[in-house]
Amino acid sequence: MGRLPAAVQGPSSGLRSMKDTEASWPLTVVTLSEPFDLVANLSEAQDPRIRLVRPEEVEDPGAVTCALAWRPAADAFDPYPNLKMVSSIAAGVDSIISCPSLPAGVTVTRVRDDEQARMMAGFAAWHVAYHHRRMGDYLANQKTRSWDRVYRPRMASTVPVGILGFGLMGQQTARVLTAMGYRVLAASRSGGTGMDGVEIFSGPEAITDVAARSEILVNLLPLTEQTQDVLNAGLFARMPEGAVLVQLGRGEHLVESDLLAALDSGHLAAASLDVFRQEPLPADSPFWDHPKIVLTPHKASDTTRDEILRQLADNYAALIQGRIPAGAVDRSAGY
Template identity: 45%
Template sequence: MRGVITTSGGVDLWPHYSEIFAKDAPELTVMRREDITDPAQVDFVFTFIPPADVFEGMSGLKAIFSAGAGTDAIMACPSRPESVPVYRVEDADQALQMAGFAAFHVLWHHRDMGRYVAQQAKGKWSRTVTGLSPSYRRVGVLGFGHMGRAIAKGLMGLGYAVAGYSRRAPDPAEPGVQHFHGDGLDDFLAQTDILINVLPLTSTTRGMIDAGFLQKLPQGAALVQIGRGGQVVEDELMAVLDSGHLSGASLDVFETEPLPQEHPLWAHPKVLITPHVASIPERRFVVQSIRERLSSL
């Protein structure tokens, strides 16, 4: 089968993946878009933020693969054939990365680690001696797909009570998780002390996490945003943090990336910023996932 590896959002995927395809999937011929003389012979495209015209003339296209967990840029591409399926990379390693990242930030907020970092700078020794048990924090996972399920399992292993919210009831349900779906969102938020967002970006979730949404969380709750940029209304988040209703926020994705240096989130004392690193797909696992999917088409 013949595939195209594209430049995505200014990042050329070719040097990162061409050798891996040649080594681990030699039956797949991959080329740059500009080297394709007959687009009708292309069977699949591997991309993340595709050029607007990348799919033109690909009448024989069988599949489109995302280089990351998100597909919103691919779905919005004007030349994308609507009948061609789009596949996310869903491998066990990436889910483990996400689960570990989420666990770190749950502990960061629960155990008030930001305070200890600030104390270290002052040479101050002051301990919290109560409320350290995981039983003191209820964690809610917003979005209960491949990543959400892995996060829930990891946190339950640490002893946290975990709830999950999804549009529809998960099938199968995850043992030990309190599941909410459909019109149960407000009830889910009301009993969530640390909210982890892993929802995809859609017309429904864009701007979803605004002041009204965040104020439905209990007083002193924290947000861990590892979903997609554009879901959090950033100025409203800062206002809710400043009001004291939220105790803190961990933010890994943003409306504009890289986050502009002048953005006030950088200096906010209740915000921990990371540069979109909750999970970085291992190239060999990505290629393996594509190979397995294509073999079933």
């Protein structure tokens, strides 16, 4: 069995420093999160291989080899010199990878859940159809008891829909949208594998190229240094007049003032927003009352608590056996 790639190796002592190739269950996992009590949040989850503890409940920090994290404090990892793996509770790992106390050699894993991807795809498809079929106008007409058919529907095949990010979520969303008849374009960092009915763009201009060709643009990008603030005035200017943004990635992707300007000028027709720079969204945010915005509270997709623990245990078992965990991320790429 070869060594793990550098991007997913454990501490510099390497896998050979582990005396056993089988985990000792139950594994004590410290939970590290500033906004949430993960022990309480996951109290109903069941996996006999995992025992979750809060930092104050750890008797011997040197014995801790695994952590479960979400938005950890800057110094969260400092007390644990022998960490081998840190697992996110979700698909995103940006707050973990950017944490200054995360040791360089620790393997970071995330949740990769096909059911969650299908949930995301359904949510994205709903918003695409909502804007394509102008459902907001019909909802407004219902309030005034107006029997106005608004417009003659366009066939889905004439509506180009762009997807930014072509990982598990993006690919499943593309499958659903192509099945609905939409013309789908996708921006992929690596180019990836082809998919029937999807035009894939890769390279440094892929995001701009897709945005410029899309009447509805769905953002599913991971958050990295390269993608932060990517949804900005420059990108909006390249989008067709009357285009729509469906923002399902990370709040830090969007320059919020630029979106408001694009909507108020009429260049963008509408936006659906599920993620925000500050969550919960402040009560005084202009997004709440904006007539061109559909807003949801970061609920596009989710995974079960049992699945979080199952994948954590499976990933840890793979790691100590010298295999690449299924959920391992490339820390240099950010996902």
